[in-house]
Amino acid sequence: MQKINKINQYLLEKYPTVWNTKIVWMLLASLLVHILFFIIGYLSHLDPVSLQKRTVRDDYFKNGLIFIHLIISILMIVGWLIMMFKNNAFKNFYLLSRGKLFSQFVQYFVIIFASTTFYFSYMSGFKIFVNHQYPDSEMKENIDIVNRSYPFLSQNLELYTLENRLSPKPFYYLYCETEIKKVDRNKKYFVYYNRVYQYYTMYSKKSYKKDENHEYILPDYERNRGIEAVKSDRNENFGTFYFKKDVVDLSSYIKSTAPSYYNFSDVFYENKFSDQNYEDSYDTGYNDYNNVSEGDLKSRQAEINRKTSELLNKNNPVEIEKLLSQFLNISEKFKIRNNLKAKEWTNMVYSPQNFEVRYFIKTYKPEKGEEYNPNSSSYYSDRENNEVAEVAAIAADSAAASYVDENGTIVDDSISIKEFNPEINQQISPEKYFYSNVSEFYYYQDNLKDVLNNVDYVKSEDFFSQNIHIYLWIAFFLSTLIFSFRITGLKSLLFSIISAGVLVLAVVLITVLYSFSHIGKEEYFVSQLGLLISIVILLIPLLMMNKFNKLVTSIFVNISLNGFVLFVLLIFIIISMYQRDACQGTVYDPVKGVGYEDCQSIIDSLGLFLSYILLVAGFIFIYLYTAILQKWKARPE
């Protein structure tokens, strides 16, 4: 207490403005609260279960911390104002230079900013915790293990069928046709129950033409002959379409058409937020395609496929068990619910030669008496399980040997499938196979995905620059409001608020009246009217300070002080409006023969940088305006 008094007296004698604004104590108090929020942020996700949700982005708001934040901020600011309002050098006509007056404003800004931005401390704590608890190197290793083990987490039969196969290399470059009608019966094809697979080479063509929806259209030759593209990708200037060419016989690679671990090529998890992690580990020489992102994913899938095959080819259950137990260790660390045991799991997987999938693992633990439904996973009903659901639907109808085509109509295909697979009636359908082989083991893989996803999200997300603007502007406008109050007093401020409200109302009414006669031009009218009024309001204190009485002038002063940045923003908006107007329609590029839009207004090109420009403009204005404030204050009534 004595120390506080001593510091207070020191400030009072040496820096009266600092003493008056109590900035030292406010910053100290803010620091303590920031530390508190940092600690809360650090501890908030100690339990990995808290990361097992779709996103942790809004945890700050959902777990009620925002209310604590608000209450603390309000209490701090109100307490601060009570303390600060005890003295007012400007009001008492003490010697107060423009610099000191401006520094008061800056101090208000700093104090309010410091006592409203606890969110950043919370997120910093959270981020540091995640970085510390889940270091990049360890996570990279974990994800590698998870991705390599995922093929053995047999929860979805569809991932093990033949069309998934991408390794060895021929599979990677070929297109696998699975539609019965499009399969050439005279060439080599493969059959698994009611499914047919045929492998094709491809050729590609570029297209520069766009349709009315700005989508690239097929090259003329293929379009005229009704040749369908099997895949396509696009970049800024052209689209690339791929078409089937020749059938390739891959029987030397395909030993069995039944679902097999050899076919699995899905990547369980990859970091969406940073592409650096995978550059080195997936340099597999598969990157021949132009489309980088798709090529990347596909090459990673192929890599999974290759590694799995490699492991299976070793035919060594000990090595598989080692991998799976590593996976289970990671799962335990993340507290993922499961009842898998490495040994038993290995036994389920290990079936030498073809490594067909013999057992399946549940995605959740069904309640007692409840029947397992792969469709109702722990909480996401819209993921891959849908595919299983469709399969189940087909299974019910399989006796009739009909299926639902993509238009939703039931097509009787019994004859054609029998032509491909005459023994279909003696075989067991994939759906029945799945249900009869689903084991008692379960693993909540969605939760694992969420944990990995959230960890990378928190690590990579730039919470600061995304959210800083809202806090900067809260601080700025609150500061101008308090500054106005300190300079002109409560009465003037209230009158100013009322006047501003009436003014806005009048502008709206005039605009409405105007819009009756000039439909569609209101946007320009209202912005120009606003500009005109703003200029008049700004000029009155500058040029005609003594024309009106002091109270009236104070209204103009207050509106100028609080509204200047909005005035600058209005100017930017008007410029943008005219820019957009000037380039309506598309620009035609004669070289490529395409039209494209190029309407970047000044606001678009500045982006969030505009916010900083406005802020700096606001500060400069207030510094310059201190001369007007002194002049206003000196005026007799």
Place this chain on the structure above:
Amino acid sequence: MTKHQHRVNEVYHFFDNKDTVLGFRKLLDCAIDTQNMDIYKEAINLTDWKETNSQAISEFIEKSKILLQKIEKIKVQEHSAEKPVLRAKNILKSYGSNRFSLGPVSMEINKGQVYGLVGENGNGKTTLLRILAKEISFNEGELNYSFNSEPKNEYDLRTKLVYIPQRTEKWYGSLKDNLKFVLSNYNVKPDENEIRTLMMIARLGLWNYKHLKWNELSSGYKMRFELARTLLRKPEILLLDEPLANLDVLAQQVILEDLKSIANSVNHPIALILSSQQLYEVEKVSDKVIFLKNGQYKDNSELKDTENASLIIEIDTTNSREHLLEVFKDFALEKLNFNGGVYVAYFSAETEFHNVITALGQAKTDLVYIRNISSSTRRFFVN
């Protein structure tokens, strides 16, 4: 002998006569004039000692004299007060459409002078003070100020025009901190801040009140604290609206004496204009008394010309009008007015006041109060 030494000698004289209360206040005035922090510290220590040892008068006088010796040795820079600090020429102010108008008022005041502004309620005293302080505008006329340093702008000018309204605003927080806040805003050296503040507290007799809260002060002490706050700003002109309101007669006399001697500082004289209803007390300290009636300006310098014209006496007595007329029959009585409370008798210029009193005494008149108001603005009130 310098003006400062002269003042110090006066203080010795007060202490010799054991007028310690007045003497000590004058001693502090002399101490303040030195602008010497060592003297200030000693004066503060002496004040503190005095408040704790109020019985030891002879010891106190001894200590005071020792301090006086030190004060005497310090050279005090005398401040010239020749140029009027304020010059108003035909100031005219009217409210609304012919409802009330003030002026024309023309006046000049030098530093070290005290002007009293008197008049009945609603005659424009506050308005005039606020015009002079640039708080409110006026319609016609000229108003010029001349300060030690030329004001940089309008706000700077307002920082030099110190006006204390009749109802002062509440202070928040520690009283001493409020005073120190003034000094630090006026760029007083940090190590002098506390000393100067305490010196001002001592001088205005607030030593035992400095730890109180605003709400715990009586209105008289609130006025004194307000005065302390104002004087710390080192004003060259000070405009006080009714500083004597809510004060008892004794306190009125003390504060007027204080104001007078502060305004008359050797080192930092102040031009002081104060408004009041307390005509007698104000006349005692004022160099000039300005009387406002319905916004019209009169001052007692005009009276001096008409002084010889008549003798005017104010009498409060239980005796009848006839009795008075009987007593005054030998004098050249021009008229005798009775305004309900007192009689006002007008005599020709040659009549002597002491003869009138003698006559009243011989007639065994029952006198409650008698006063010669020939040269007092009191005349204007009773008219």
